[in-house]
Amino acid sequence: MAKKTPLEAVYDGSGQVHPAKLLENGRIDGKEKSPQDQHHDSVRGKETSITTEKDSFQISGSDDHVEESESEDEDNEPPLLKFTRITKLPKTFRRDAISTCLFHDKIFAFGTHAGVLHLTTTDFTPIQTLKCHRSSILCINTNGTFFATASIDGTVAIGQIEDAKNITLFDFKRPVQAVVLDADYKNSKTFVSGGMAGEVILSQRNWLGSRIDITLAKGNGPILGIHTIDDIIFWMNGAGITFFSIHSRTQLLNVPFPIESKDGLRPDLYRPQVHCPETDRIIVGWANHVWMFKVSLRQTTDSSNNLGAILSTAASSLRAVPDKKVELEHYFVVKMLIAGISSFKDDQLMCLGFEDSTGEGSSLSKIPEITIIDIFTGEETHCDEVVLNNYEQLSLNEYHLGKYIGDSSPEYFLVTPNDAIRIQELSFKDHYDWFLEKGNFMRAWEIGRYVVNAFERLETGLNYINQLLEAKQWSEGATNLSIIISGTSIAEDDAFKDCAISKWTDMFMRIVKSDHVDVAAKNIPIAPQLGTCLYDAILEHFLKNSRLENFLHYIQLWPLQLFSIHKFENELEELIEKDNDLVHYYRDALIHLYLEENRFSKAMPHMLRRKDMRALTVLLSHNFLSQYKDNLLDIILLPYDGKLEELSRMPIVEIEHKFDKSLELLVRNRQSLHVQQVMSLLSDPKELRILLFLYLKRVSSIDPLSTAPFETDMIELYSEFERPALLHFLKTKTNYDVEKAIEICSRNKDSYNELIYLWSKVGETKRALSLIIDELNDPKLAIEFVKNLGDPELQEFMVRYSMDKPKFVKALLSSPDEFGRTYLEVIKGMPETMEIDDLHKILMRITKENSLSLIVGTSIFKIIDDETIEYATELLRIRCLGKVFRIEEDD
Template sequence: MEDNHGYDEVRTMPVEYKPAEMELERRGSTDSKKVMNGNIEKPVRNGQDQPSGSEQDTETDSDEEEMPPLLKYTRLNKLPTNFFNRDSISACLFEDEFFAFGTHSGLLHLTLPDFTAIQTLKLHRSSILSIHSDNVYFATGSIDGTVAIGLLEDPSNITSFDFKRPIQAVVLSEDYATHKTFVSGGMAGEVILSQRNWLGNRVDTTLVKGEGPIMGIFTIGDIILWMNDAGITFCSIHSKTQLLNVKFPNDGSDEVRPALYKPHVHFPESDRIVVGWGKHIWMFKVSLKSSVDYGKNLGSILSSAASSLRAVPDKKVELEHYFELRLQIAGVASFKDDQILCLGFDTESKENSNIPELQVIDAVSGVDVYSDEVITKNYKNLSINDYHLGKHINESFTEYFLISAKDSIRIQVFSLNDHYNWYLKKGNYLKAWEVGKYAATPDERLSTGFKYVYQLLDDDEWECAVSFITSLIASNVKEGQQVDRLLEESRKVFMVFIDNGKVDCLAESIPTEPPLDRSIYDSILNYYLEERKLEKFLDCIHKWPLNVYSFQGLQDQLEEKIEKHDAFEDTYRDAIIHLYLIQKLYVKAIPHMIKRKDIRVLDILLTHNLASQITWRILDLVLLPYDDDIKGLNKLSLADAKQIFEKPMNLLVCNRHSFQTSKVVETLSSPKELRLILFLYLSRLSVIDPDLTAKYENDLIDLYAEFQKDQLLGFLKRRSNYDIEKAIEFCSNRRGFHNELIYLWGKIGENKKALSLIIDELNDPNLAIEFVKNWGDAELWVFMVSYSMDKPKFIKALLDSPDQFGKTYLEVIRAMPPDLHVDGLKSTLVRISKDNALNLQVSTNVFKIIDDETKGYGLEYRKYMTMGKVFHVEERND
């Protein structure tokens, strides 16, 4: 809270306004309010202390939507009591280093910006209407027709000038100490420039006259402006030329006279001028041009009277914006964000028309952004000219002062700290918490956050409360602020949830990082467990880290409940399975998982090499992925069975040294419906480790015949540990195993039996011929020929096959019964004859080629054998 020393209560009444689109965050309240030391209170209006019934409800709803005001007001109480009691203020001046207040009795009060008195001077016989300063000297103009000028450092040294007519305005030159020049004007209707000559006498020069009373005179740089019936006139001091004249707006009524209103001028920047006069606001821009040829003060006007300077327009003044307000203006000042603060009276409303109003308008659009009616002391007996508005900028902030004949009020923009306290007082703890990020200590803001939480609880907004606490914890933990206190306060709030049975909404959003007090989580889990809300119980233990609750005690409870074997046993098992798994207590989890037919147990056993722990649960493990009755296995196709039991088979085969083959075979041998699984097991194991299935190969023959007949022949060819005699007997006693029998007969050398089976049972001449060729036995070929002579199909196949033994065709033809009819025999014989003739011709031609080549080589050889060879012998001389 701010220091309130030196300030009293001020009442304000905000009026309806139209906020600019960009100013929505600065809207004022549409309800009446009271400001005491910067804190907003509801005033007592219409003689009623409290609203009743539906009015009270309406006011409550309005308060919930109410936005904080833009401005705050505090009454000044440091000023001397005679400011208002025995005398009243008639003019004000607010400078950076001092303030000046003129009174109706002609007194001038000089104070520091903190209102510490400097000196009080008696300067005039009646009201002071104008005060000006160049920060070295000050000047005052009075209704008594005099101008008083003094030195700020020695206020007692005063020089007075009598103009015989009331002075409305006076301004000093920028360098009064050098030129002793000032300009004044008033009811005489003249703008007079005055200067002391070298003899010390006052010399007056009239700059303008005959255009009505001079209502105000101001300077900016080397530009002078004044207001009279001709409007607002700007002149260049250097060139003595008029730069701009803006007429006072006339609505056609004789009552609209400029002299009825006091103009108010503010300089927000070095090249900007704001003029408030009547109901009108003008904003001007000055284009500055510097020149060493020109003087920079009012004193240059005198020397220019001798026409020694060039009359060159050295400045340009442009009207940027103009607005007409609903207020009669009593003061203007620049405000933040290109806005203007206006003091005035509402001309459109007869009710409370004598209550001063502060209005903030957009400097570009003229839109009314914010309005407050400020109730000052004795406001009913005051008029517009009894009010003044000043602005002062210190090192920390900007403040405004509303001064009336009987009152003085400081105006400040609502700060973040003000917003924070305002929301707190209104009970809007959420907004206070939001603003508190920038305006409160972490501890204060945390307290405010929990006030909002308890407010939500009072309103039965349980879900919103837990959501807010979650965000509160997240933000504070991230910033490392008040963590211990935060967690403790959160624990208290969450216990309220549990005590009121609001466990569901708490469990949905309760944070776990950082973990709260373990009792909170334990209470939630115990509640769900005892109330048998087991789905929510499972959801909690699945999403919460193990370290936030007492999991060991919870495991003991679940084990006890499982032993009761009630309707909820499966859910209890699911819960304890989860707890054991996240602790990696697989040995404890596995029995429960098998009971629940949890397929994950197979992966655990494979991954963590735990198969040796449960070798006695073979059937349970095998049937884990199968949900139907065992009798339903007979309906499964082999492909489906392979897919369903893939993991159990992987487990048994990969852990074949833990799961004894004999034990597995024994387990899967009965009931008979398990034979399909036994086949899957033995067939896979025989591929991975044939030695382990060697003694079960006879059984495998039976299993292959039953479940995968088309692979039996391959199995018989790959394996050799089965009993061939039993295999032959097995295949002989069943239909459709001819290929297997042929292989088995051939394996033991009974080729003729095998061939007879091919011929008699299969009636496949091509297979018979291939069988004989594979064995390469001529005797077997003769047997086949003789054995098949009564079979036209075989005779035809023999004649169509290549004659590898050189006399097959002849033997077949000779052995054929004369009366045997063979389809296509004639064409076959014709082909054979053609083939024989062609072979004979080919053989003859080959013989001829060979004979010719042989004869040529022989002749060549004989030629070389009968030739002599000449040797040249060199003679040697010894």
Template sequence: MPREARLRGESHGQTASNVAAVSQTEPRNGLQSTQLPVGSDTDEKMGAASNSTQRTRADRKERNMSETSDPQTHISPLPSEYSQDELSSKASSASDSVSASIDAQSTTSSCDEEEPLYNIHKIGSSVQDILAKDTLTASAVNDKHIAIGTSSGMLYVVTKEGLLHKGFQFHTAKVQQVVLDSTGTFIASAGMDGLVCIASLHTSEQYRFDFQRPMQTIALEPGFGNRSSRAFVCGGMNSALVHREKRWFGHKETILHSGEGPIWTLSWHDRWIAWANDRGVRVLDVYTHNVITLIASPQPSIRMELARCHLFWRDPLTLLIAQGQRITVANIRSRFQEAEDVLQNVSSLSTLIPNLNTNEPNYFAEITEIFQVDYLVSGIAYFQDRIITLAYRAHPDDLQALHNGAVRYQHDAQLQELCVIDDQGEEIGSDLVYMDDVHARCNDLHLASCWLPKKSSSDSRDDFLLYVAGRRTMIVAQPRTEKDHLEWLLERHEYGQVLEQLERMGKDQAQALELDYHEIGREYLHHLIEEQHDYSTAASNFARLLGNDAAAWEEFLWLYLDRHELDAALPYIPTQEPQLSEVVYDMVLVHLLHTDERRLLQTLRTWPAELYSRQAVAAAIQDRASSSSTLVACLAELFLAGHAPGKALQYLLQLRDPTVFALIREHNLFTDVQDKLAQLVELDQDIAGTQKPPSDAVTPLLVDHQHSIPIQRAMSQLDAYPWYAYHYLDALFDRDPESIGSYANQLVSFYAEYQYSKLMSFLRTMSSMYSFEKAYKVCVKHDYVPEMIFLLGRTGDTRGALNLIIERLHDVHMAIDFVKQQDDTELWDQLLVYSRDRPEFLRALLEQVGGEVDFARIMRNIPENLTIPGLKPAVIKALHTMHLQASLLDDCSAVQFHAVQGLVAQYDAALRAARYCDAQTRCIVCDQLLLVHAQPAMMFFCFHSAHLKCITSIPSRFSDADPFMQPTRSFSGTYADNRRAWLSLDQTSEEPDFSSLSSQTQSVQPTNHAKILSEAQKQALQRTKQLHTLPLAQSGCPICAQRQAYSLE
């Protein structure tokens, strides 16, 4: 990495009035030329005009120097009022300091190899032949040709490939400069013989001008080949800037500027002409022929004969100036635009108008940046926002001598470089240039650049070329492309960087570069394995670099197996996309079987079972599984993966795996475990950490699947585990009490031992299922008195039960309740006998006086002189209870009497109720009109009516009647049904309204109503007397009786 230092100045946006001072004008050949004054005044004004700060920059590598190295030299920003002499002095001292520091560093450390910035190669063929016989003194390039001027005065035009296109013998002395116009059709040259020549490359058009003094430089107007004026400017030792253009009667010559020494170089771009002389660089506006600025040369300056000034237009308004060890950036700005900017910042025009000078040029140049480098600049170009310089690294002694005014070099150059500088003045890279001429000086080197047109419409950009020419050699440098960069990395085995960049590019762009991502990836993997032996890193990149290439995966896995490094690749072996062959997965599993059993188990749990041969792997494991629980687990995993959970179950039980219960439920393996309940119980105990877990996993499994595991089979295996047997029977009893019939006695024992709170309820509810004798023995064993009392009571030994209550429990209330439940007089007698000499029992009996216990009997049973605490309250309570009972009985009798009385009254009202009958009333038997033909009829209290002959025709015994006969219903029958509903109402309710029926009887009303009613009454009374003597009339309505007999209604 070359060494450099920088001195940079930044513009602070000065207004037009302080950017440049306008000097007095000097008329020259009828033209006025506006220029900046020179000398010390100019230096001060340039300092104020640029208003820039400058600082030195040590080489980037100097930041990493060892602690023994000298500290870096820092230069503070310079004030805007520094003179040019001060500016140059500080820049020179900064450069010397940095160079010394870098020299010290170079003795203690070495640089790593850096990628070149350009592809550099020599131009051979005709160029090599020309320079073998002559010396190159000038060169120019465009997109089609290369122009060469030699020390003998010859001009050569060659193609880009170096083939000679045309030659011209215009000069008799060294050619100082050669140029090609922007159209590529004309060549122009300036020589030491004072001649300036212009010639067409395709026609015979030529121009030759003799200025009698050595000419140093020439520039053609933009678009020279397309313009009829054929204008150009030139200059040299005659100290005049001469402008010539073609007119009708010859060429017109104009002196644009003169009087400041030889003109060493010039450049014509758009409307601006820039040239350099001993005082500095001036810029002229072609439209107005006004010089808009003077940029003074650095002081002390190096003679132009030893280090020529170079001009390059970065864009139409930005000029790059390289002279000696300084690079200046100048921007051309409009004075009117500057005034507008000022107007936006002032509140009144009155403060600005006096400062506006209408005699000043419309444009001015503003120095925006100054870069100080530690080499002499032999040429300058611009590419992709970067300044490119051709660096001539002179001997340090020569540099010092040149600044002190030396007129020659004492030493040969150390080296030449193409340097790249960013917009901050930082050198970001450089390439060495080998010119095969150790005696070349700064002005013997030339740098030119051009853009080549796109080769095709698919190209994204033009090609940029740099041409470096020496006295005997011409080389071309092309910025390296992305493909060049990647190939350079590949040559140095930097595969990682290449792959990362290809990933960022994408597949299409990588293919355009003719680079195969996967092929490079495989090379990278082989490099890691074969050269670096980094198997882990290589394996971690398999997925990214091999992709879905199954063959490549298998190749590397077999390679890892051969190198005994397969463990490094295990985490990255794919199971899908791509899926490898079965033999590869079998190979991996067998390898793990012999090296790492735990990893084998983990792999079996993660790999799909379809990848490998389960039978082969299981057979290999079974040969070694007897001594390893891990291999037993592997077998279980294999059978699970092979959808054989029944076979896996035995291995899981052997391992005491907690997932057994979930496996049994998930795959319905109850038949498989019906003879393995002991193992399940022991597994559950291990999981719970106790022999008697409060809740277990075995019981729900057995209860929920009784059809698969019968109760008898389960109990035969749970006998050795009474706690689980108890839980099992208890759960069965809760679900289906009838299912435990044969195990009821055993459940009584379990409740007595494990769950006493459930014992009594079980004894009460399931008394038909267990043996009272065995249950009593169990209760006696555990001394459960209440249960013993219950069992004695159920077996009929009430006296024994009462004795237990009295003797063991001494609970008088329980004894009384027990006697009440039994409702046995003898038990009352036994209780009274037992209570004779027990005051607390007597008091309790008195308090319980009721229907079961006679108060007088209790009182008579009390011995004389027996003291009973609380007797008086007990007697009072007993008497009160008796009085209350008597009162309740009286009240109940009164309520009953009144209720009966009401029913009797209601019945009497029903008997007294009127029975309606009219001409429309029909016989309920024959369904004929009842009151026609003077037939005798009967009306019952049920409001049924019938002819007497119809009644007598009904069978006397209902068993002889047709049970399916449907009796007819007359209007009177319907009325009878309704009437029964009315009679059920309260007696105070009003009788129903029969007005609706009056209209039905109007048509049959007799004329002598009173007489008919009287006769009818007589006949009715007689017939009623007769009917009452008949058994049929005494038995009531036969129709209702028939309905009740057959339940027809």
């Protein structure tokens, strides 16, 4: 259950909380009105004093506002509702108490115990005051044009709102407690009433002015209330809640009043409270019970579906089939006796009443409560106790709750015989004012974006920050100041932008000067940009106190336009010249600043001193390596931190990867930095030759002409660093010295393939073949080598040279021999004592091949011989033929 809040304080509408208790005479501890109260009076309009015979009192100015008591000041959230006393009710209420009231979307109506009806506009401006009855008015109803009142004197009065002189009285002899008009009363002259007689009577004036009555229900005790929705009538009496269809003239639903025990509540002791939040929804609160109904309305418009339609078909013996459906959606019991009920936001109900004290005595002297109830669970979510004038003497049925939805948010009205309170949800402005009053400036600032101008909201946020700084809460102050800055839009108004930036800068400077620089630096915004002096002060603090890691962090984090960059560049240059232990921090900071400004020539000397790899990136992106020829070796070696002696121990792949940018830089600048210059630079010491090799290799692949003069040198480098690729280089390049290449390869015992290629290139084929046979011992390569050259003399040399090598003899006998000469020479030349594996099989294969070759040769010769004889015979035949001569005669 929600916590109850007694409303004994005064709410003046300005957000100011006055804990003074409202006294019986209406004054608030005798305090004078504040300027805020006077301003609020000017908004509400001129106040009206109210005096009653029972209790004479005055209510003036802001003393008419009711709010939470001081006992709940510790709450951090504003109240759900605000309560304001209404002062514009007619003055006659001083001596004539209110007995009933009606809040319609067009008019408000108030009936008194003296039978007087007061009609006002929705802002309580009087329309007219009518003396309708001799005693208390118990019910008021209107269709917007006509009004009807029911009185304890047994009469019903019907009149036109705009014509106060024409009122018709209908006398029912018994007290009438409920009346409703037909929506088309102007034409139908029909209404329904009920009261202590226990009958629901439908009445109509005929054309002669006589009244015709039809009793719709009777015999279940007094009629406590009658209401309509569309063409459905429903009433409450001892039988419970009964719904009746006008169109079909049938009862649609009856819900009995629950009797919890033989000592349970008597329904006739409590006035039912009815509210229709929608055109098809009905809420009924009765005693401590709440019902919610859903009505299926008709789909088509039928002009006969009004109260008068019942009269026109009353004599018919036929009954129409019911065309409506009424369903009970929710029912629950609450812990209070209900004096008024209305819909509230988000599936909630607002109930007016007292705590349920059945069996504990009278409901008199209880403080009324406004309770918010969840529709689906029936549980209380909020509860306020409202201290009204003379509440000790009032019973449940003397309270009234009405709802009015105007142009803004809904308003609720709590009315008693001598008092009236307007109930509203707190608006954003109310919340803003409440938080201001409580000193919760941050919450006020959050809400302020919707209710106050930018300047006022700015001051609210600054008040919160000032509150934190005054309490020495520097970290919280800086954090929340950053939040406030990021949550404030300054783009649309230059004047506000200048003002806000100035004040925010001052606040951060206050934190900096309090020696909480880290807190300020961590929270200071990048956008919007505050005053340059603020960023300078933070950086200056870090620099002067040798907190260089912090200095470097923030110059890297902050855009250059935030601080005085040239000022700090000059300071750093001066500090570098002093050459102390922190010089590398100064250089790193200076390098960053120069690079951010694209002042690469200024940054380069410092980058080289710091061996900063970014120097290579800069030189690759901007073509000015020629300016640093004197530092070329330092630039090339930037990626390497070790000793040169250890460079040769690294795998060549790793070296190439590490020096990738350095090599790329040299290659790209080959036009301004000639190959000869790089060779001179990287030839000594010898540990650099690996870089020279990698450089020449890259240049050769993209610009062979530039490395052509240095191909001989490259052969030596290939032989030293990448010998497996040397043969391919020798085969693809032509501008090297072959004799020098042979000399280089001869120094390497494993360069046989290269020497074979080089010897053959200069015509020394026998020397090349000798290397294959003697060093490589590769008969297959030797045979292929000889076959590719096609030199018979070299063939004979190979056979003679390899006769003492069984492996070669076997290879020669196993290789194809087109004419069989090699086989013969090998067999004749091989030593008799030489042992060759599988020689028998080899000889059988050779013999078989020779036999087949002989057969094939003989067959071929036979074919050739036969064809020769055929062609010769044909030739002789042709020669034996005679010849034809053509002799031309002389003319």
